[in-house]
Amino acid sequence: MTTGLRERKKLRTRRALGAAALELAVAHGLADVTVEQIAEAADVSPRTFFNYFSSKEEAVVAADVERARDMGERLAERPAGEPVLESVRAVMREMVGDAPRSREWIAQARLVRSEPTLVPQQLAAYVAAEAHLTAIIAERTGRSPQDLYPAVTAAAVMAAMRVATTRWLESDEHGDLAAVVDQVIDLLAGGLSRAP
Amino acid sequence: MTTGLRERKKLRTRRALGAAALELAVAHGLADVTVEQIAEAADVSPRTFFNYFSSKEEAVVAADVERARDMGERLAERPAGEPVLESVRAVMREMVGDAPRSREWIAQARLVRSEPTLVPQQLAAYVAAEAHLTAIIAERTGRSPQDLYPAVTAAAVMAAMRVATTRWLESDEHGDLAAVVDQVIDLLAGGLSRAP
DNA sequence: CTGCAAATCTGCAGAGACTGCAAGTTCGGC
DNA sequence: GCCGAACTTGCAGTCTCTGCAGATTTGCAG
DSSP: OOOOHHHHHHHHHHHHHHHHHHHHHHHHOGGGOOHHHHHHHTTSOHHHHHHHOSSHHHHHHHHHHHHHHHHHHHHHTSOTTSOHHHHHHHHHHHHHTOHHHHHHHHHHHHHHHHOTTHHHHHHHHHHHHHHHHHHHHHHHHTOOTTSHHHHHHHHHHHHHHHHHHHHHHHTTSOSOHHHHHHHHHHHHHTTTOSOO | OOOOHHHHHHHHHHHHHHHHHHHHHHHHOGGGOOHHHHHHHTTSOHHHHHHHOSSHHHHHTHHHHHHHHHHHHHHHTSOTTSOHHHHHHHHHHHHHTOHHHHHHHHHHHHHHHHOTTHHHHHHHHHHHHHHHHHHHHHHHHTOOTTSHHHHHHHHHHHHHHHHHHHHHHHTTSOSOHHHHHHHHHHHHHTTTOSOO
């Protein structure tokens, strides 16, 4: 892990920009936040903002991308013999446990639901994670990444996760996300043939 | 069906704008096409363009949205007793048969793959269709749209269709899309447990 | 066919998003 | 310490996108 000062600094400003964008958007609504404000809050020039992100929307969703990457890494660390769907179940259980992060996650998720411009970006983040997941599944099952199996599994799993989190946010939110995840995974494993 | 002159005219300019946007983007690359050019090609003012679409990207992907809506309508017309996955299989077979439309479809699909800005919009189109599909599945299985089953099924199916078309485009394209669709549906129906 | 109300189109002005470029600043290695 | 590479910044300029107000067109009733 060669993390020179340079790289660390870059990561720090990237995170600062993402956090500032999210915070400001939650507070004032995305439309009423300018790149200039975001840059100022992160203590860089507006021009630098565009060296990191190509749009406001991308910055707001940056945390999601990181979360997805995190999910991928955790999946890669699961025991090799474990069925893919079970690995996903386990990883989601781990991640749901992160209470402190959950706060900002919920804020962001609700923001996305209320700002139409963010929806496409959010989906792009999911699909980026999907590509990573495809590679992991391919390696783990000893299949080629060109094979349909890893790709379809990854896509279906990510889609199911999306549905699970959406439903969880829509309902009282007091319910257990892990339980919802369990249900959607059962549906997938059951071949989508019968209802719960 | 009350299609007054007004509505028909609106639909016509909407399609003209979408087609112009797609055509120009394929010819010159999306970045080198301005809204002004698109509007001119469709014979309306630039301001009017924004009365129909909120961005260039949305216009380019408009045909996709229509196609997704079409798929939804065809699904709704399938016999009620048919299993959902089988209905999807049948509908895709029908739609693949439309040779004339396929040309522009392939052009658009290839464009999306080469223009990063279009990816999020494309995904948004898929998800919009997903909502429609959810409603259809809910009605057909007699379940509430709030239920997880219709939502997960719709999401998984759309994700699988996305993978199928992507793979089909990536490979020589001479293969049969219907065959790829068959494979991905088999994977879903099999609970994602084994490889083909 | 005529006139009215609503829907639509258009031009204009203006705020912001975003990019290429060239000049400064900082970091990493020798 | 010093040089090259990487990063930041300001600036100029183009394009996107929006609100508004005044035409223009359409649907409908009389």
